[in-house]
Amino acid sequence: MILPALIIVLCLGAFAAWFSERKNPGAPRWVAIITLAIEAPLLAVEYKKTELIDIFSTNILPTWLDDFNRSWIPRFGIGFHLAMDGLSLLLIALTVLLGFMAVSSSWTEIKNRQGFFFFNLLTCLAGTVGVFLAVDLFLFFFFWELMIIPMYFLISIWGHENRTYAAIKFVIFTQVSSLLLLLAIVVLALISHKQSGVYTFDYFKLLNTKINPDVAFWLMLGFFIAFTVKLPAVPFHTWLPDAHTQAPTGGSVILAGVMLKTGAYGLLRFVIPLFPEAAHQFAPIAMTLGAVSVLYAAMMAFAQSDLKRLIAYSSVSHMGFILIGVFSWNTFSMQGAVITMLAHGISAAALFMIAGALQERLHTREMGRMGGLWSALPRLSAFALFFAMASLGLPGLGNFIGELLVLLGAFKVNALLTSATALALILAPVYSLGIIQKAFHGPLQNQPALSDFNRRELASLALLVLASLWLGLCPQPVLDISAPALKQVWSDNVAMEH
Amino acid sequence: MNSNQLAALAPIITLTIATIAVMLSIAIRRNFVLASNVAACGILISLPALGIAWQQSPIQSTLLIRVDSYVLFFMALLLLAGLAVLGFCYDYFKKREGENEELLLLLLTSLLGASVLVASSHFAAFFLGLETLSISLFTLIGYPLNREQPLEAAIKYLILSGVSSAFLLMGMAFIYAQSGELTFSGIGHFITSQPAMNPMILSGIILIVAGLGFKLSLVPFHLWTPDVYEGAPAPITAFIATVSKGAVFVLLLRFFISSGSHANTSLLNVFSVIAVISILAGNLLALLQNNVKRLLAYSSIAHMGYLLVAFIASSSIAPALAVESITFYLVAYFITTLGALGVVSVLSTPQTEAGDIAIYSGLFWRRPWLAGAFTLMLLSLAGIPLTAGFIGKFYIFTSGADARLWGLLIAIIVGSGLGLYYYLKIIVVMSMNVDATVIKSEEFSREWISSSILATLSLLIIWLGIYPNQIVNLLQTVSNTIR
Numbered sequence: 001m002i003l004p005a006l007i008i009v010l011c012l013g014a015f016a017a018w019f020s021e022r023k024n025p026g027a028p029r030w031v032a033i034i035t036l037a038i039e040a041p042l043l044a045v046e047y048k049k050t051e052l053i054d055i056f057s058t059n060i061l062p063t064w065l066d067d068f069n070r071s072w073i074p075r076f077g078i079g080f081h082l083a084m085d086g087l088s089l090l091l092i093a094l095t096v097l098l099g100f101m102a103v104s105s106s107w108t109e110i111k112n113r114q115g116f117f118f119f120n121l122l123t124c125l126a127g128t129v130g131v132f133l134a135v136d137l138f139l140f141f142f143f144w145e146l147m148i149i150p151m152y153f154l155i156s157i158w159g160h161e162n163r164t165y166a167a168i169k170f171v172i173f174t175q176v177s178s179l180l181l182l183l184a185i186v187v188l189a190l191i192s193h194k195q196s197g198v199y200t201f202d203y204f205k206l207l208n209t210k211i212n213p214d215v216a217f218w219l220m221l222g223f224f225i226a227f228t229v230k231l232p233a234v235p236f237h238t239w240l241p242d243a244h245t246q247a248p249t250g251g252s253v254i255l256a257g258v259m260l261k262t263g264a265y266g267l268l269r270f271v272i273p274l275f276p277e278a279a280h281q282f283a284p285i286a287m288t289l290g291a292v293s294v295l296y297a298a299m300m301a302f303a304q305s306d307l308k309r310l311i312a313y314s315s316v317s318h319m320g321f322i323l324i325g326v327f328s329w330n331t332f333s334m335q336g337a338v339i340t341m342l343a344h345g346i347s348a349a350a351l352f353m354i355a356g357a358l359q360e361r362l363h364t365r366e367m368g369r370m371g372g373l374w375s376a377l378p379r380l381s382a383f384a385l386f387f388a389m390a391s392l393g394l395p396g397l398g399n400f401i402g403e404l405l406v407l408l409g410a411f412k413v414n415a416l417l418t419s420a421t422a423l424a425l426i427l428a429p430v431y432s433l434g435i436i437q438k439a440f441h442g443p444l445q446n447q448p449a450l451s452d453f454n455r456r457e458l459a460s461l462a463l464l465v466l467a468s469l470w471l472g473l474c475p476q477p478v479l480d481i482s483a484p485a486l487k488q489v490w491s492d493n494v495a496m497e498h
Numbered sequence: 499m500n501s502n503q504l505a506a507l508a509p510i511i512t513l514t515i516a517t518i519a520v521m522l523s524i525a526i527r528r529n530f531v532l533a534s535n536v537a538a539c540g541i542l543i544s545l546p547a548l549g550i551a552w553q554q555s556p557i558q559s560t561l562l563i564r565v566d567s568y569v570l571f572f573m574a575l576l577l578l579a580g581l582a583v584l585g586f587c588y589d590y591f592k593k594r595e596g597e598n599e600e601l602l603l604l605l606l607t608s609l610l611g612a613s614v615l616v617a618s619s620h621f622a623a624f625f626l627g628l629e630t631l632s633i634s635l636f637t638l639i640g641y642p643l644n645r646e647q648p649l650e651a652a653i654k655y656l657i658l659s660g661v662s663s664a665f666l667l668m669g670m671a672f673i674y675a676q677s678g679e680l681t682f683s684g685i686g687h688f689i690t691s692q693p694a695m696n697p698m699i700l701s702g703i704i705l706i707v708a709g710l711g712f713k714l715s716l717v718p719f720h721l722w723t724p725d726v727y728e729g730a731p732a733p734i735t736a737f738i739a740t741v742s743k744g745a746v747f748v749l750l751l752r753f754f755i756s757s758g759s760h761a762n763t764s765l766l767n768v769f770s771v772i773a774v775i776s777i778l779a780g781n782l783l784a785l786l787q788n789n790v791k792r793l794l795a796y797s798s799i800a801h802m803g804y805l806l807v808a809f810i811a812s813s814s815i816a817p818a819l820a821v822e823s824i825t826f827y828l829v830a831y832f833i834t835t836l837g838a839l840g841v842v843s844v845l846s847t848p849q850t851e852a853g854d855i856a857i858y859s860g861l862f863w864r865r866p867w868l869a870g871a872f873t874l875m876l877l878s879l880a881g882i883p884l885t886a887g888f889i890g891k892f893y894i895f896t897s898g899a900d901a902r903l904w905g906l907l908i909a910i911i912v913g914s915g916l917g918l919y920y921y922l923k924i925i926v927v928m929s930m931n932v933d934a935t936v937i938k939s940e941e942f943s944r945e946w947i948s949s950s951i952l953a954t955l956s957l958l959i960i961w962l963g964i965y966p967n968q969i970v971n972l973l974q975t976v977s978n979t980i981r
Contacts, residue, residue: 075970076896112931113863138892145883152922157929164926168919175880176915182892183907186899 002042003068003082006092007130009038014122021115028118032103035122039096046089050481063484065089072139076189077200081136087268087338087485088132090478091261094345095132097467098257099125104460105353106250109360110158117158120150121250128254131262135203137185137270141178144226144266147259148174154251155243166239166246173239177229184222188274191215207273220275220282227271230263233323234293237316244312245365249356252308256315257349261341264322268334272326272489279327286327287414291421293320298427302434307355307365311348314391314431317424318344318399324421325406331486333409336402338482343398343471347390350464354384357457358439361450367435372444379453381440383461390468392432393425398471503559508547509573510563510613516540517606524599534588537602541581541609548574556979561681562623568980569617571825571972572748575832576616579740580609582836582951586733586843589945594642594848601641605737608634612745619756621670621680624749628666628713631742632659638737639730642848651729658722662712669705672698682756695762704768706753713746714802715795717776724787727795728853732843735791739798739835744828747805751812751824755980761813769810774909776803781916789853793920794838797879800913801831807910808894811901819900821977822970823893829969830878830886830962837875837955841868844948861928867949869928871956876921878959881914886962 013035020027049065065084072080084092102121110117127147134140148171156167185201192209193199200206211219229236240260244252272279279286297316304310318340325337357380358373359365374381390397403425411418453461471478516537523536548570556566584605591598611630618624636659640652674680676698677688689699711719727735780800787793805827812820845852845868852858861869878887891914898907962969 072965073967073970075967075974142883142888145888149877149882153929156922156926168922168926171922172915172918175918176911179911179914182895183899183911186892186895190896190900 001068002045003066003084003133004080006039006042006133007082007126009035009042010122010126010129013038014119014126017118017122018115021113025114028114029103029107032118032122033100036096036099036103039099043089043093043096046084047093050086050089063488072136075199076138077198077202078138079136079202080139081202082130082133082139083135084133085485085488086481086483087265090338090342090482091132091258091265092129094261094342095125095128095258097463098253098345098349101257101349101353101460101464102250102253104456105253105356106248107456109249109356113157117154117248117250120153121254123147124150124154124254125258128258128262132265136201137189137203137206138201140203140270141182141185144178144181144262145175147262148178151251151255151259154254155247158248158251159246160248161246162242163246166242169239170243173229173236177226177236180222181226184219184226187215187222188219203270209274211275213277216275216278217281220271220278223266223271223274224279224282224286227263227266228289228323230266231260231319231323232263232293232316233289233320234296234316235289237293237297240316241309241312244315244352245306245308249352249359252352252356253349256312256352257345260315260319261345264319264326264337264341267323267326268337268486268489280329283327283329284414287324287410287417290320290323290327291417293317293323294421294424295320295427298424298431301431302427305367307358307367307370307435307439308352309365310367310431310435311351311355314351314428315344315348317428318348318391318403321403321406321421321424324410324417325402328406328410328413330409330412331483333406333413334486334489335479335482336405336407336409338402338486339398339405339471339475339478340402342478343390343402343468346464346468346471347387347397347399350383350387350461350468351391353457353461354380354387357453367438369445370439371442372440373450374440375444376450377452379458383453383465384440385436386465387468388432388436390472392428396469396472398468398475401472401475499560502554503557506551506554506557506559506565507563508550509544509570509577510610510617512544512547513540513577513606513610513613516544517603517610520603520606524603528597528599530588530592530598533599533602534584537606538581538584540606541577541584544577545574548577558619562620563614563617564619565617566979567976568748568752568821571976572616572744572828573613575829576609576612576741576745579744579832579836580605580737582840582955583733583737583741585947585951586736586840587731589948590731590733590843590846591848596644598641601638604634604638604641608638608737609741612741615745616748616752618749619682619752621674624753625663625666625670627749628746629663631745632663632713635659635734635738635742638734639726641734642731645849647729647851648731649729651726654722654729655726658712662709662719664709665705665712666709669702669707669709672702672705676702682753686757690758695764700762700764703765707750707765707768710746710750711772714743714750715799716772716802716806717779717799718772720776720780720799723799724783724792724795727798728789728791728851731848732791732839732846732851735794736836736839736843739794739839740832743798743802744832747802747824747828751809751821752980754809755812755817755821766810766813769806770903770906773803773806773810773906776800776806777909777913781913781920784920785916787920788855790842790855790858790924791839791851791853793924794835794842797917797920798835800917801879803913804891804894804910805831807903807906808897810906811897811903814901815897817980818974818977820897821980822973823897825973825977826893826966826969827890829973830890830959833955833958833962834875834878834885834887837871837952837959838879840948840952840955841872841875844868844945844952855924855927858924859927859930863931868952871952872928873925874956874959876924878963880918880921884960884963886959886966888963889966 017028017031068082070080072078130143297313301313322337325333393400615627636656642648715723780796784796808823878885881887881891
């Protein structure tokens, strides 16, 4: 019962936040904090179960920590089927952590209609948690679509000057690609129906479907496009800089920290296990797209003058590593992809929080109008330096471990591509240090007195600093939790490599 | 005719009696409230009469009318839609000066026409039903006599409807000339007995499709739609969009399945072309609109295109699944369209229609519940989960994918992407911030009937979107009876 509770608590909290505004305009943010605080012990219970799993067991089933299955639409064999393994546990933990950060960064930024804001924030988180838990493909799609609409409202109501354009672009990109996903899911279910005579959308049953290679390629492409639009990888990335730039800070934190990860999660959970042969054939193209994303987005990041846009492009660049990692087809690179997902979630969220804090104080995102802030805002600047270092892949921090593992795994598969991607280790410092130099060094521009980070902001960012250090210094627990899940993704496909 | 056959006609008879009762009540005392109550009671009594007919079904009652659960289900849907429109009409017209009572009479006659239309199994009943429906609609569209736009819309509809009826009659004549049959099943027998499709029959069927295409506003025949949607009073627009189009689509499906002519390749090509251009043209033209009613008109053109995809699929997959898909989509479309145009109707006054998108700006902060309901309806039209529209779209995808209609499915995906843009445009306008002065100066009368209908429709949309089991089971039994 814990799995549905994870979703239901967030939904109930969302409505409570909305209605609490009538009593007291400041109440919704507290309701949101309390809701997230209830999520944490639920997750801790699930975490306890990871200890029971033997990493070296050969059996597939024990990788799942928990399972919840109820019939939903029996006509089509659709079930309300949730299940959690180590991968979903880690990503939900990230979701809850960044949920706190999103609430914290919206604490004073959102002044109008707080009730509806936190309603959307929490329903968006509920949809994301649902995506990480659903193992019925129809249910997965349901949540996949569901998280888009609240995010749309977050951008279009509380966003910045060009919010309408950005919000609509975001929805249309994700929606059109997700209709391809729906089509692929339906065709997959129909193929399974032809073979077994019963309709089912259940992940575990569909895994055994025998698909003609040509059809499998097209179905895989449907899934792949939907997930790489969300990820995003290069030809489909153009919605992201707009959405990020215009979103309120809380929205950016969720978008960069959690929502982008749903794309990577979909690749790991669905594309590879469901269509191993097709995905394996497609791997060189996917890895090339990943490498192009890494390099192109890093160069684009360098060319930006808008701070949030720069961070958005750096996200695209980091997501390229994940694409390479997932499609390199070995344990190293997949583990690296998972660590990158978590580490980037933390560092990008922190950078967006800092950008949001700067915008709240300076009313601009233009780095040309910043400069010399170190003397005015020493605490904020120190955090900015720390997370810029995290983003550029400084050893000792999470991103380094993730990217190193990805490159290590990918080198065995495609040395040339990996070497090219490794150039990003030069480009990332260029744009990351560019932020520090343009915004924080140099002479202080004529600014009215600025208030440095208060306790709330300090506490939030300090938490993220600790998380990033923990991931960087002792990643082994995380690797242990995700290993059984990845092993399952991968074990079916070991044969393919040889 | 025996007593069972008579009992099967109970809903139609009740509706006729109700119409006469409304007419008499107007003759005795001209009172809008009284007449509305009589009309509403008439519809409400017709609903249990469906139960009497259900016990007799399936039954061929006279040569003209066939009553089976498919027919009864749609009669119930039409009557409920009629009831909702009646509620909207009450709130809309009670503020209007002048004689409004005949409106209710016309509403009942058009419902009667629609009911006969869905039950017809013979060209005579088909034509009678369609004309009863259309002739009532001309008057309903032009009912606010003192305004220019409704009159223009009514005349446009009158002329184009006349043309389409001429097409229809010509088509029937062609078919009759060749086969000597007027019943749908007789035509079916004639077609199957022929080695190849008779060109005369084929052109007859195509003429009928053209005639029905006018009523459904499929693309080459859609030109009246935006003007009529814009000009007609908002509740009447809702009536045309749901009852009139729905009944015609139900008949189209019945005709093609009974006559067995839907498997013909050249006809399928015609339908495929119509579907694709309806989806694309409807959505593209909707992008250009700044009037909510015109926008909904173009979006309804696109939705009819989506429905046609499932209709085309019915030729190559198990007809029960296709019929189930069409039925579910129609139910979702009915609820959503009634809701969307119901909101327009609540915002309209007899003097001005709430067409201009500027009227909606900041609606979220002025009338949150109304804006919330409208948002829900628009999301359902766009096919977003949690709403009935999503399950409907899922059904269409399933039918289309089962029949391997990849080109049509791509058209749906492109169309949905375009559709999102203009649905979201309305939501954006509704969520814009407006000056406090505008809010203060506005006063609105509370319309309890419309509000409760909108609340019911919203709940239905969410219920069907989250837990559609009951209705899906019902539709499965319904769609198995059609032949």
